[in-house]
Amino acid sequence: MKPIRPKPYAALLLILTVSGLITYWGRLLYAGVWRQTEEAMPDLGGLARYLLGIIVLLASLWGLAHLNYRLAFRRWLLRTEARFYYWTWLCILAWGLFEVLQIRTEHEPEFVDENLLVTAVLMGFVIAYGYVADAFRTRREQIQLIQQKTEAELTALKAQINPHFLFNALNTIYNEAQRVDNEIVADLIQQLSGIMRFTLQESKKPLTSIEDELQFLEKYLALQRARLPERADLRLTTELDWDGQPAQIAPLLLIPFVENAFQYGISLVQPSYIELAVSVENRQLRMSLVNSLLPANNARSGTGTGIANTRQRLALMYANRHELRISQTTDSFVVELTLSL
Template sequence: MLYISFLLINFCFMPQLVKKNNIALNIILTVLITAFSIVGLMVANTYAQAYRLVETDDIGRAYDRLFGEAFTYIFLLYLLFNAYAYFSEKGMALLQKIQFLKNYNKNIYQELFTSTKIWLLTLMIFAVIFSPTLDYVLVIIWLIAPPVNLLFAFLSIYYTIPNLRKIGKGFGRYFWGNVALTAMICLLLLLALAGFMRNGEAIPIALIFTSIGMICVTTPLAWYLYKNKFEKLTEIQMLKTELGKSDASLNFLKSQINPHFLFNALNTLFGTALQENAERTGEGIQKLGDMMRFMLHENTLDKISLTREVEYLNNYIDLQKLRTSRSADIKIDTHIEEQLNNLQITPMLLIPFIENAFKHGISLQQPSYIKISLQTKERTLYFDVSNSIYIKADNDPEKLKSGIGLENVKQRLSLLYFGKHELIIRESAKEFFVHLTLQLD
């Protein structure tokens, strides 16, 4: 009878009431099934506990006591059935309205919802198993100890432990802090529930069990759960966030480098074409085509062969030599080893240094030079770029502009080659020097 009533209330009546469908009908059905259960248990109680009828001289008073116990038991039990059914339907929405919970991990709603449902369900099972003769002290213990310990666990996991971890405190500080907090909570509960005592021992005993559970069970269990689940989840989430930022930064840096270089290359070809030498212009266009192909097909990859990266550098240097070949005062000295190994490198990682050298180190009116060296030994790349420095004219449009390439490459090196590179940049009044040592895959 109790089980069927629970199923009807939980799966039929309450869902319809929450949805506001046939409200009057479902209320009437809930009242009827409760009344039927009260009458049924009243009758069953007189048979199950008939021995109590002969313990009193007044048989009528004995029946009244049995009927009263049955009525009170069914009424409270079915009230619990309805509370469980309502919480199952609306509990999540109710929890999401609690403002301060929004400051914590969104999983706290589901965890609170599940924990409360388990406590209500165990409370119902506890009440059904022990029938109407349920001991008052056990009821008080079960009403107080589980919910207080659950709330204490959530407080520890989502507030106390994270804050202690931030300031570098360990389990000792956490444990003794919880002991003090347990004493304060139990004292407040004692003061708040003192007026509801039916006898002098129920609530004190319940608070003793509650405090033992908070100190001996909940405190170490909360620490274990945080360390083995929540702390790892937090760390994973932080890593995902940082990885997302890194990916976004890399994509942004690549998008900055490509158009910047294309602008410079087109300016170079334009200047070459003006020199009225079709052969040299054709050579420049061919090299630019090779570089465009590189950017379209390989610049989007995470890693490419070092051989392809070196080919790209050589094409860029050859293009710049076309622009400066008419000036005898410009010296471009390159020592770039041919790469026959299988080393991998992030694309477009070295070009900003060379681009910066040509941008700031070459003057068509003054003597200037650029020296570039690239070699590998085993899996280590050694890359050096040095260039002269001259004062730009006041009408030079790039005088007040600072290149984005070097800052971009510094960020990319810190993201992709953390602990695997050494970058040295020195600048004097006459020379700019870059040395990069890189551990490759």
């Protein structure tokens, strides 16, 4: 899957906000400090040293909290049998910080309460940093696991779909070879060659172009037409339209619905029909598929793995970007799919 990129207007909003904040602070600083007479110019060197001291203090505090998280938090607190070591270490760290503050105030008794308060604030930051950093780490690991799980499920689903389709296509060519001459068989083999190439190569990719997907579908429909007898009560209507705009789609996403229609909706002896319409416009795909539902297939139509697998692929790869409606009557099976590519 392609990584999600931030929208341009979000970056522009951040730039405007930061610029506004810096301008506001600069105006206040100029009005309160810098807009003075030449005899009372502010000590810019002292201000720079003061700001540098704050930066050094914050960096030191962050470094101490990060080292505590890496060397103590993850080593001891995350292990039940070693948690007492972690809290013992925090007590020693608090003692050390307090003594440093005591040295800074030259052990004056009137600064003891202030040093205790500062020590408590610093230790609160160190402890909170450990829990927050570990929460972010856990979240990153969960996202990685979800991505790995999604990729594994999609690979497994493709592995179920591809062989099923190839066996059906080979069976079609075998039946045709028994009743036609070599020229027709050669054409069917050429169609199958293109299908196999697409199935074995493109299906390994997370996405393929909509043009290749539609060409694959056309080859499949050509194979199916070749095996069907010419009868007035056997009707196969297909319409594939694409506006030419570049777009990508998950490979082999539409074929399970079409396979299902041929498997359960076409009979070589009874009246039957399939009506397929696929259109792609402004990277919006719409598919309408209606097939006859033969009496012998009413109880088992749509119960195979093909449509169930496709439902899962749509949910995984096109969450909140698709709408799938499947309905069934006594004599027809209808699939309507809308997909944002």
